Amino acid sequence: MANDIRAAVIGLGKMGLLHASTLGAMGGVKVVALCEKSRFLTRFARKAVPSVTVVEEVSQLAGKGLDVVFVTTPIPSHTPIVRQLYLEGIASNVFSEKTLSSNHSDSLELCSLAERASGVTMVGYQRRFGVTFAKARELLHEGSIGEAESFEAHAFSSDFAGVEGGDMLTGRGGVLRDLGSHAIDMALWFFGDLTPVRSTAPSPSSSVPTLPMTFGARTAGGLEGEIKASWSVKGYRMAEIGISVKGSRGMVSASDDMVVLTSADGATKRFYRQDLHDDVPFLLGGPEYFRQDAEMIRCLREGTSPEDSFLSASRVDGIIDAAESFLK
Amino acid sequence: MTADHRFVLVGDNSFHGISHLSQEKARTRGEGVLDPGNAAGLVQLALENGAEGFMFSVSPTTLAILRATRRRPSGSSMDLYPIVPYAYEYVSKSTRSGGITGMAKSFMAETLRSWNIAAIWKSAAGVLTTSPPDLLEAYVRYEVSRVRSAAGGGAAMRSMLLHEVVTDMALALDLKWVFEAHLKCSRRLKMSAGFETRNFSSLVNKLRDWQMPMEGLTIAAPFNSVGFLMTPSKEECERALAHARGATVIAMSVLAAGYLKLPEAVEYVSGLPHLSGVVAGISNESQAVETFGSLSKRFRPPKTERV
Numbered sequence: 001m002a003n004d005i006r007a008a009v010i011g012l013g014k015m016g017l018l019h020a021s022t023l024g025a026m027g028g029v030k031v032v033a034l035c036e037k038s039r040f041l042t043r044f045a046r047k048a049v050p051s052v053t054v055v056e057e058v059s060q061l062a063g064k065g066l067d068v069v070f071v072t073t074p075i076p077s078h079t080p081i082v083r084q085l086y087l088e089g090i091a092s093n094v095f096s097e098k099t100l101s102s103n104h105s106d107s108l109e110l111c112s113l114a115e116r117a118s119g120v121t122m123v124g125y126q127r128r129f130g131v132t133f134a135k136a137r138e139l140l141h142e143g144s145i146g147e148a149e150s151f152e153a154h155a156f157s158s159d160f161a162g163v164e165g166g167d168m169l170t171g172r173g174g175v176l177r178d179l180g181s182h183a184i185d186m187a188l189w190f191f192g193d194l195t196p197v198r199s200t201a202p203s204p205s206s207s208v209p210t211l212p213m214t215f216g217a218r219t220a221g222g223l224e225g226e227i228k229a230s231w232s233v234k235g236y237r238m239a240e241i242g243i244s245v246k247g248s249r250g251m252v253s254a255s256d257d258m259v260v261l262t263s264a265d266g267a268t269k270r271f272y273r274q275d276l277h278d279d280v281p282f283l284l285g286g287p288e289y290f291r292q293d294a295e296m297i298r299c300l301r302e303g304t305s306p307e308d309s310f311l312s313a314s315r316v317d318g319i320i321d322a323a324e325s326f327l328k
Numbered sequence: 329m330t331a332d333h334r335f336v337l338v339g340d341n342s343f344h345g346i347s348h349l350s351q352e353k354a355r356t357r358g359e360g361v362l363d364p365g366n367a368a369g370l371v372q373l374a375l376e377n378g379a380e381g382f383m384f385s386v387s388p389t390t391l392a393i394l395r396a397t398r399r400r401p402s403g404s405s406m407d408l409y410p411i412v413p414y415a416y417e418y419v420s421k422s423t424r425s426g427g428i429t430g431m432a433k434s435f436m437a438e439t440l441r442s443w444n445i446a447a448i449w450k451s452a453a454g455v456l457t458t459s460p461p462d463l464l465e466a467y468v469r470y471e472v473s474r475v476r477s478a479a480g481g482g483a484a485m486r487s488m489l490l491h492e493v494v495t496d497m498a499l500a501l502d503l504k505w506v507f508e509a510h511l512k513c514s515r516r517l518k519m520s521a522g523f524e525t526r527n528f529s530s531l532v533n534k535l536r537d538w539q540m541p542m543e544g545l546t547i548a549a550p551f552n553s554v555g556f557l558m559t560p561s562k563e564e565c566e567r568a569l570a571h572a573r574g575a576t577v578i579a580m581s582v583l584a585a586g587y588l589k590l591p592e593a594v595e596y597v598s599g600l601p602h603l604s605g606v607v608a609g610i611s612n613e614s615q616a617v618e619t620f621g622s623l624s625k626r627f628r629p630p631k632t633e634r635v
Contacts, residue, residue, distance in 0.1 A: 279561060284497065
């Protein structure tokens with residue numbers, strides 16, 4: 001693709017604005033259309049961003065010569081929107097915010113549609129582009145802690161700490177899908193494969209969405225671990241994803257901010273983002289968002305597939321379905 | 329050659345429980361610094377040790393700090409540099425109230441409750457005509473009225489800065505109207521138009537492309553010796569400083585979120601000639617004395633040494 005890549009963004013919530021702006025700041029990409037069902041927002045957007053076509057229906061994106069569409073609407077709407085993009089030939093290259101869909105079977109359907117369209121796909125697991133997680137994965141794979149023996153991954157936020165009831169949470173798809181999916185994807189990225197197993201520690205019912213959820217998981221190599229997710233942990237002003245791996249010669253832990261490498265004799269080495277060349281050409285939200293969108297655009301130009309494709313993300317949905325069935 | 333008048337401000341991150349080094353660090357600070365009364369004490373101590381003003385995100389916490397500071401001796405005459413919107417609060421509201429539309433409705437209700445006639449008028453005009461500049465002005469007027477009411481008449485609002493999320497989105501999407509509208513509104517309110525950014529070099533280049541004057545602008549951006557948050561690079565940001573002459577440029581993240589030791593941090597910003605101000609956060613009394621004592625000596629030399 002020698003010319004500018006023509007992009008559209010569906011959904012003008014915070015993630016839609018973030019992707020539209022990040023793409024806008026990127027050389028060689030032009031955001032040509034925005035799609036949002038709220039009348040108020042579309043009226044505002046038409047005046048605020050006059051150079052971009054703003055529509056209310058996905059079907060109105062047809063015929064706009066789009067190279068790529070970013071879907072940033074709430075999780076339950078991903079399947080119908082992505083399906084429509086493929087079936088109506090609106091775009092063959094699609095980025096979807098996580099999770100890919102609300103369940104594994106829908107995700108497999110979207111993978112199959114994507115395969116027929118032969119396009120590039122990506123799902124917004126941006127933590128893979130965070131320098132701390134990349135460093136921890138590198139330390140693990142180069143054997144810095146010896147043979148891995150167990151792991152723990154978590155996703156915590158204080159979004160609903162002290163909030164009673166869960167009416168406002170239904171549109172978010174549950175804590176495992178909305179937040180825990182990042183921890184699951186991180187574990188998949190570290191270990192390649194993962195199967196949920198019944199946890200020995202009882203976890204609260206998934207019918208109470210503000211309570212934490214925990215489940216056990218086993219990798220193909222037999223490594224066992226635990227995945228925890230909660231919207232209601234105090235002290236997590238921003239959502240935090242973390243992963244710790246215990247090995248025969250030490251332990252490595254990573255969060256969004258730092259990596260801690262602990263050797264068997266108890267000595268620790270910390271790597272902060274400041275140590276890890278966390279620079280990007282344009283910074284909005286966090287450096288990982290720019291790297292993620294840049295990777296999508298690179299793959300599109302080169303005709304390659306990103307690591308966090310629909311297929312990879314569908315495995316996260318499979319794990320969530322299985323874990324939720326244990327927790328019901 | 330240094331900026332004509334260099335000043336030092338106290339920042340509010342720790343009062344909101346923020347640490348950009350790690351959330352773990354913020355959690356271990358304890359609850360004390362989150363109490364507005366304690367925070368007001370720290371602000372006063374910073375003022376007594378050389379800080380001239382307070383840069384803060386406008387939130388219930390910082391408004392409470394302003395009310396508490398107003399009752400203290402040196403608090404009444406400080407300079408104020410509020411940043412709006414308090415992105416965290418708005419994102420939380422958006423999360424809990426069903427997205428941006430829900431958040432906009434909540435803002436309208438708050439504007440009406442504020443009884444700020446100019447803000448209500450501009451909001452109504454903005455909604456009826458869907459005029460983005462009118463809505464921006466309504467919002468800025470609403471925030472100005474909240475700050476003035478909390479701070480009292482003694483404090484001087486030098487600039488109201490648009491938060492980096494707004495500035496940088498406007499920059500990325502080439503929304504010149506945001507900068508023009510804020511400039512116009514700020515002139516009407518007799519203060520400098522402020523922009524907080526994490527893309528200082530892009531902002532300066534864009535303002536030059538648009539041929540917008542630097543004079544009368546206040547820009548807050550990260551500057552530190554390790555280049556943390558200096559986008560796209562430390563060198564580019566340093567180069568852009570020279571092109572921002574006329575603007576009041578305030579360095580943020582000077583300690584790289586607590587990664588740097590104070591002497592190294594102070595040495596670096598003191599050596600950047602076109603910086604007008606520095607903002608630094610504190611979470612306890614000894615930090616207030618050390619940080620502002622050191623910045624006052626090195627960054628803001630005695631008047632006779634200024635050019």
